[in-house]
Amino acid sequence: MHSRRALLYMPGDNWKMITKSVTLGVDSICMDMEDGTAINKKDLARATIVKALLELDFGKSEKLARINSVGSGFEKDDIEIVLPYHPDGIVIPKIESFDQVEWASKIIETAELKYGWPLNSIRVLIGVETAKGILNLKEIATHPRLDAIIFGGEDFAASIGAVRTKEAVELLYARQAVIVACAANDLQAIDIVTIDYKDIEALRIESEFGARLGFVGKQIIHPAQVEPVQTAFTPNDEAVAYAKRIVETFEANQKEGKGAYSLDGKMIDMPLVKNAQKVLERTKAAGKN
Ligand code: COA
Ligand code: MG
Numbered sequence: 001m002h003s004r005r006a007l008l009y010m011p012g013d014n015w016k017m018i019t020k021s022v023t024l025g026v027d028s029i030c031m032d033m034e035d036g037t038a039i040n041k042k043d044l045a046r047a048t049i050v051k052a053l054l055e056l057d058f059g060k061s062e063k064l065a066r067i068n069s070v071g072s073g074f075e076k077d078d079i080e081i082v083l084p085y086h087p088d089g090i091v092i093p094k095i096e097s098f099d100q101v102e103w104a105s106k107i108i109e110t111a112e113l114k115y116g117w118p119l120n121s122i123r124v125l126i127g128v129e130t131a132k133g134i135l136n137l138k139e140i141a142t143h144p145r146l147d148a149i150i151f152g153g154e155d156f157a158a159s160i161g162a163v164r165t166k167e168a169v170e171l172l173y174a175r176q177a178v179i180v181a182c183a184a185n186d187l188q189a190i191d192i193v194t195i196d197y198k199d200i201e202a203l204r205i206e207s208e209f210g211a212r213l214g215f216v217g218k219q220i221i222h223p224a225q226v227e228p229v230q231t232a233f234t235p236n237d238e239a240v241a242y243a244k245r246i247v248e249t250f251e252a253n254q255k256e257g258k259g260a261y262s263l264d265g266k267m268i269d270m271p272l273v274k275n276a277q278k279v280l281e282r283t284k285a286a287g288k289n
Contacts, residue, residue: 001147002062002088002123003285004028004188004217005233006226011036012045012065018052021061026226027217028062033078034069034093042074046081053085064125066091070100079104083111086122089147093127094155097136101126101143108145123147125190129155134174141181150219151178153192166202168192179214191215197222207232216282234286235279243276243283 007028010017021029031052037045049065065082067090068074079090092104101124108122124145128137129152141149153171154164162170171192182189191210194203197220207218207229218229235243246263250273253261260269 001188001285002028003287004062004148004190005286006220006229007064007150007190007217008220008223008226009036009066009193010221011041012049013037013041015048015051018048019056020223022056022058024061024223024226025059026061026220027230028064029058030064030066030091032066033074034066036066042068042078046078049082049087050085053082053087062088064089064091066093067104069094070103076107079107083108083122084115086115086117089123089125091125091127091150093152094130094133095126095128095140096130096132098139098143101140101146105143105145120145125150127152127155128178129153130159131156134177137177137181141185141187146185146187148188148190149178149182150190151175151192152219154195168206175210175213175215183214188216189214191218193219193221194225195221197225200224200228204228204232216285230286233282234288235283239279240283240288243279246273246276247280 004027006026007030008021008024008026009030009032010021012031012033018031031049033042033045033049053063065087067078070092090104090108092100095101104124108124109119112119112121125148126140126146127150128134128140133140151174153168156171156174157164164170175191179189194206196202203225210218211233217233220226220229246268249261249263250268260267262268
């Protein structure tokens, strides 16, 4: 699966930001037709995204297009206009049911067959960011075309009538619900946007907290957010070295017939090894050894 530590949005009608985004070395670039684009700019956004898919070299960055939510009235044109230009994935916001994912999946499959592309070569990432979406996660997260679930903090707060705070305690339950649904179905969980984009220290703190909760990446909205977020979602050298030591010493102790043993005065057994293996998987996915 593509590493998605930092997923950068820009309004789909903003050619300047799109051309800038391909120079940033960001994991994923999400050209938006939904809330980042004004109602009277939806057509321009579609045409601009098509132009970008045709003309720009995205390098290693993943190219994504976010359509409007299912039921908005814009979604069918959004997806049908961009699909022929083969984005790497479609992002669908405000998903509340399995059937909404299935709706998009069917249209994508039809395009894959029509153009002779490998089946499932266009991935689906969904936003789950409403009370209904969180309640229905159990079923939604089992859809086979999914790669990732993106949690939208601002939309969710609006959906439940919560007041947003810097500590984001009002979002904790829903953030963890998304992480659990993703872990159970082998999906990537992608965390909230820090909208105060000038406060890089707040971004670092929120990113590190998200990574500790179990998110693999974070949504971003400004070039200055790329580096701090990529760093926070890449295990640091100390964590990697410790994970390697756990895996190595565990194997040696297993051979000696010990399931639990002591390392630096701490008890190590299977769950800690599994967690260490996850750290090493994430390190590898981020292209670091
Ligand atoms: N992607 C790519 N480039 C971006 C960018 C983005 N999301 N946000 C800003 N830039 C570029 C600007 O075009 C500018 O480029 P330049 O130096 O070549 O002129 C540079 O980065 C600095 O931008 P800055 O002046 O600091 O920001 P701004 O005031 O122009 O814009 C926002 C601030 C928040 C309006 C803007 O970052 C934005 O629109 N972000 C995306 C919002 C979005 O998509 N929301 C929906 C999803 S949550
Ligand atoms: Mg939103």
